[in-house]
Amino acid sequence: MSTPSTSTDLVIRTYGPGQVPPLLDVIADLWADAHPELVDNPGAEASGLSVPALRRQVQGHLKHAGFALVVAYTGGTAVGFGYAFPCSAYYWFGPGLVDQVPEGARTERLMGLCELAVRPPWQAQGIGTRLHAELLTAIAPQWSSLLALPSNRRGQDLYARLGYRYAGPYRGSADGPEFDLLLLRVALK
Template identity: 30%
Template sequence: MKADVVTLSTYKSAHLPEIRPTLLDVYAEVWAKEIETEPFFSIARFDDRLSGHASGGDWTCVVGELGGETVGYAYGRLDSVSEWRKVLDPVELSVHNYGSDGTFGLCEIMVRLPWRGTGVACGIHDELMQQRQEERASLLVDRERPKMRALYEKWGYCRVGEMQPFPDSPRYDALVLPLR
């Protein structure tokens, strides 16, 4: 990704009312197929999750734009200990304590179709991670999306177990990236 082509802007939870429509529009485009068939992926459910994620003061979002058009975004927040206690089949039991010593949870990363495979996702991700002080970052990837998991592993993430954050959500692989 060329830094002089894509503009990366950082937002905090106080900015959510301003950027919410953009985040919802990109979500609707990226998840269009699933929105039609799976209630968990509905726009209303995503909007609820977005509100929950941004409710803490540590929420950070990086939005990429090219010529005034949003190409993608990534956002996350500090993970809690209770979230890490939900890890199923952990690779090692110490993952249950990850929330106590600083783990940034990457909640969403989305890139619109025309910019996939161009390095934009990695650029947005890296910008977000460079701003974090936590020891590690985490994300969940749908077990039915092995290409996405392979991409995250290429970025340095390692599988630490599985999670199912909501009763009606898919079961996800939990991945972690050392930041320090």
């Protein structure tokens, strides 16, 4: 791995669903670097928070119309990625939460932000913010939503700076981890 360079040589590329399969190893490696606390954690796989779970998740999401993957490169090295797709409120929030989110999040164009990860040496350089902006440009939502582990302080801080607000707890399954459901009303340009 190369040493961090300034974000002035940062290049962000956007990929559609057909371009993603050859990049699965790259984004899995990025995810693992950004989440060292989950790598080799026996409970992580059972909770769906592992590299194999990420691979399954991405492959399952490729079928969604409008799917977009963004990858940040500096000096030719991939240092971060994010992916999202437009989705219905019912799909994203599920029957237990759909009626608890603001009406606009239920009725206007919604982006489900699934992953946003930057390798630790390149964090705090604005790369996550730029990846997020590229996803908003690619998908053009009126609302964006994501799930974040309450213990992920760096991620929580970034999402707060981006304008996301807590909308409630979310659990994908009865025995799965509890996430914070975060919502962003995207400013119209």
